[in-house]
Amino acid sequence: MSHISRARALQLVGVAVGVPSCVWQKRVTVGAKNFPEQYLLCELYRQALDNAGFSVTPLPNISGTKLALAALVDHRMDLYPEYTGTAFTTVMHREPLRDRAIATVTSRERLRDSAETYALVKAYFAQNERLIWLDRAPMSNSQALATRRDFAATHALHTLTRLSDVAPYLRLGAVADFTRREDGLPGLQRAYGGFLFREVRLFEIGRQYEALKDKYVDVIVAFTTDGKLQDEYFQVLEDDQGFWPPYNVAPVVREDTLSRYPNIANHLNAVSKLLTDQRMRELNQSAECDDDNGNCESLMHDVAQRFLHKHGLA
Numbered sequence: 001m002s003h004i005s006r007a008r009a010l011q012l013v014g015v016a017v018g019v020p021s022c023v024w025q026k027r028v029t030v031g032a033k034n035f036p037e038q039y040l041l042c043e044l045y046r047q048a049l050d051n052a053g054f055s056v057t058p059l060p061n062i063s064g065t066k067l068a069l070a071a072l073v074d075h076r077m078d079l080y081p082e083y084t085g086t087a088f089t090t091v092m093h094r095e096p097l098r099d100r101a102i103a104t105v106t107s108r109e110r111l112r113d114s115a116e117t118y119a120l121v122k123a124y125f126a127q128n129e130r131l132i133w134l135d136r137a138p139m140s141n142s143q144a145l146a147t148r149r150d151f152a153a154t155h156a157l158h159t160l161t162r163l164s165d166v167a168p169y170l171r172l173g174a175v176a177d178f179t180r181r182e183d184g185l186p187g188l189q190r191a192y193g194g195f196l197f198r199e200v201r202l203f204e205i206g207r208q209y210e211a212l213k214d215k216y217v218d219v220i221v222a223f224t225t226d227g228k229l230q231d232e233y234f235q236v237l238e239d240d241q242g243f244w245p246p247y248n249v250a251p252v253v254r255e256d257t258l259s260r261y262p263n264i265a266n267h268l269n270a271v272s273k274l275l276t277d278q279r280m281r282e283l284n285q286s287a288e289c290d291d292d293n294g295n296c297e298s299l300m301h302d303v304a305q306r307f308l309h310k311h312g313l314a
Helices: 003-018 036-051 065-073 084-091 096-103 114-128 149-154 160-169 185-192 207-213 255-260 264-272 277-286 295-310
Strands: 026-033 054-062 079-083 131-133 143-148 171-174 199-202 219-223 234-236 249-254
Touching: 026 036, 026 065, 036 054, 036 079, 036 264, 036 277, 036 295, 054 065, 065 079, 065 084, 079 084, 084 114, 114 131, 131 255, 143 149, 143 207, 149 234, 160 185, 171 207, 207 219, 249 255, 249 264, 255 264, 277 295
Parallel strands: 026 054, 026 079, 171 199, 171 219
Antiparallel strands: 079 249, 131 249, 143 219, 143 234
């Protein structure tokens, strides 16, 4: 290398060293609440952005919606996946059944449509929180109640109306939030009446399925995209009075983050549009992990990577 070219090279290195790293890397933090589907969604979104050239920091294990929103507002993260029904009930403080009845003059059913619920939460968050909901996924991870298929047949137990009547004879296996949330047991008791279970036993998320199989409880709280529902042993009871709103998932992004990196929306929306109920159940089932040695994170990574590669996003 000539003296001139060597000097020029050193000059260029010096310029590169002097440039702040943020010019070279688009940095975002992607959060997740503290249950497996959220970890998997976080990993799907993280890898999609990583593949698009972003430097992504995951922030998992956030204990609930209020803390997740606080992390966004405090600039501790840029985005996380949220569910429309959760935002509608726990953030906007609107009771599903009552609000469906008064939201339109012509039809109580209209608000049950996922597009209507999404439009309401999107507008509310933009106006009140300066947070932007990107496109909603087709999947709706609704809360539900489930039982054993043989138990349902024996006791003619197929709907929540029937369950509300026979609850005093049954044991419910629930997660802690369900006993307190407005879209949980308190809301069901107001909407349907009844639902006064003989006993309520609390479990970590996912463990209630084992308790139902072992006949330690008779009915459990479920989520309609749970991987365990791939097992035909379980039967989800019909919400025949339409208590629960849609729970479509979508990335919620800080407005300033989206202004700085507008192309984030395209990359995240490309992932969301692929997430149907069936695909999410399959992904959740593939990512189920009881390993306490740190291998669950690796499994989540591999499941997300295979899915994105399959659909041309990796």
